[in-house]
Amino acid sequence: MSRRVVVTGLGVRAPGGSGAKQFWDLLSSGRTATRSITSFDASSCRSQVAGEIDFDPVAEGLSPRQIRRMDRAAQFAVVCAREAAADSGLSFEDIRPERIGVSVGSAVAAAMSLESEYRVLSDQGREWEIDPSYLSPHMFDHMVPSIIGAEVAWTVGAEGPVTVVSDGCTSGLDSVGYACRLIQEGSADVVLTGATDTPLTPIVAACFDAIKATTPRNDDAEHASRPFDLSRNGFVLAEGAAMFVLEEYGSAVRRGAWIYAEISGYATRLNAYHMTGLKTDGREMAEAIRVALDESRMDPTAVDYVNAHGSGTKQNDRHETAAFKRSLGEHAYAVPVSSIKSMVGHSLGAIGSIEIAASLLALTHQVVPPTANLHTPDPECDLDYVPLTAREAKLRSVLTVGSGFGGFQSAMVLRRPEEAAA
Known part of the structure; x- marks a missing residue:
């Protein structure tokens, strides 16, 4: 087991x-x-x-x-x-x-x-x-x-x-x-x-x-x-x-350790499409999300916050929005989503771990960090991207995702220990 x-x-x-x-x-x-x-x-x-x-x-x-x-x-x-x-x-x-x-x-x-x-x-x-x-x-x-x-x-x-x-x-x-x-x-x-x-x-x-x-x-x-x-x-x-x-x-x-979260699911996929290009339907990221949720034995509606890749390029933001809709269904419109790259930039290979840290701290403090500088949302990015101001929320699980040159798409589910035990 x-x-x-x-x-x-x-x-x-x-x-x-x-x-x-x-x-x-x-x-x-x-x-x-x-x-x-x-x-x-x-x-x-x-x-x-x-x-x-x-x-x-x-x-x-x-x-x-x-x-x-x-x-x-x-x-x-x-x-x-x-x-x-x-x-x-x-x-x-x-x-x-x-x-x-x-x-x-x-x-x-x-x-x-x-x-x-x-x-x-x-x-x-x-x-x-x-x-x-x-x-x-x-x-x-x-x-x-x-x-x-x-x-x-x-x-x-x-x-x-x-x-x-x-x-x-x-x-x-x-x-x-x-x-x-x-x-x-x-x-x-x-x-x-x-x-x-x-x-x-x-x-x-x-x-x-x-x-x-x-x-x-x-x-x-x-x-x-x-x-x-x-x-x-x-x-x-x-x-x-x-x-x-x-x-x-x-x-x-x-040993009585403080537990930030359990890593209950993880998956990675590749689009086999283009070194820098992304398909508009977000299928590969959606598949990574689906597998990570399956490994967590979670329904998409159980996701309480999505820490997005959110790089700030039109291609990525639209691809990612499509992936959330494809993998989370109607719940994509209800769950808060945000990008911390709006505040700390994109540190290439490091950012996925930095975003895990942000997700762990969001679970700890029960607060969703905002997407800074989001004043005029792109109509094609029509989800709840938590503009400008942090939001208190009951967080039991966080989905964090990443997208990389070469077509890499990865997803990880983090759950509060009591939720994972249940």
Whole structure:
């Protein structure tokens, strides 16, 4: 029989604050953390806005060696992992190390370090032939995404299954889904999981500029991310990370742990259609939702809140709206739906985990975070997208979804422990 999986610890770093409390304060107040890019000279970019994090690795407790060794994305992951481990109250040294696993998601991994090293080696791109004598001794770590999983594993002494999931913008959902499976099948008892991405580099920004996926609303950075609004014109690139402690339900109950939620259902699908395009009917996302609900043994009417992908592109918002109608039926018109990307931007592979964190905190506080900057809804997005202001609600279950380049569509159901037990 499949074992039940619960979340007992979380750590988050997102634009606008440090830690879970500041993150939730931002979301529940409906404030935005997007701003003009400061991490590099973006004057030549089409889109010059981002969700940046004011992150001090020294203040976060990282040693000089760790800071030198780790890319910013790995630093985020380790700091969040430490926070999640502490929040869980688990004594990891009392657990057999081979029963502790790690699953981390990332879309672009060490993009910042790779770009900065290339700039040094090529003398800012002026030299075609590079001089390897200038190569960083940690370049191999930056080239191999698996190092992020290793760094997190070293943090808690995990010697069980360790992996990095990289499938674009659903990485943060799929890494947690994979971690859940490890516990369900008995391969691990505890898994540290989540995702991290720091894509705020000239090359990554230029890639999204080229396909016009990011917003050119540079004169109003604070309100540039506008999911489901008629005036939306692209997403806001961001950075961030979130990590969680997952463990078997019975073990968590026996030790008296605080349980944020049970992961009662998860599924992922692919549209096999186009690298960036989406079919208008939302069939593949709807199928992922259907399977996740079936695994949860839930009727669609039992969904109390939908944490949407809500990137702020017309194609995605309309596709997602169609998927909700297809999978939830008439209940799609009654359930509150919102996008936190309106406040913290889109951190690529990390955002799925950050949205899981938002969903867990919504269940904890019984509040639906709003969709900021939603003043004029797109008539084709005619669901209850909770504009501007957070809403108190009785939440027993949350559906959180993700959509990624390549056609990836993922869905996860989170339930309050008493609801899951019933």
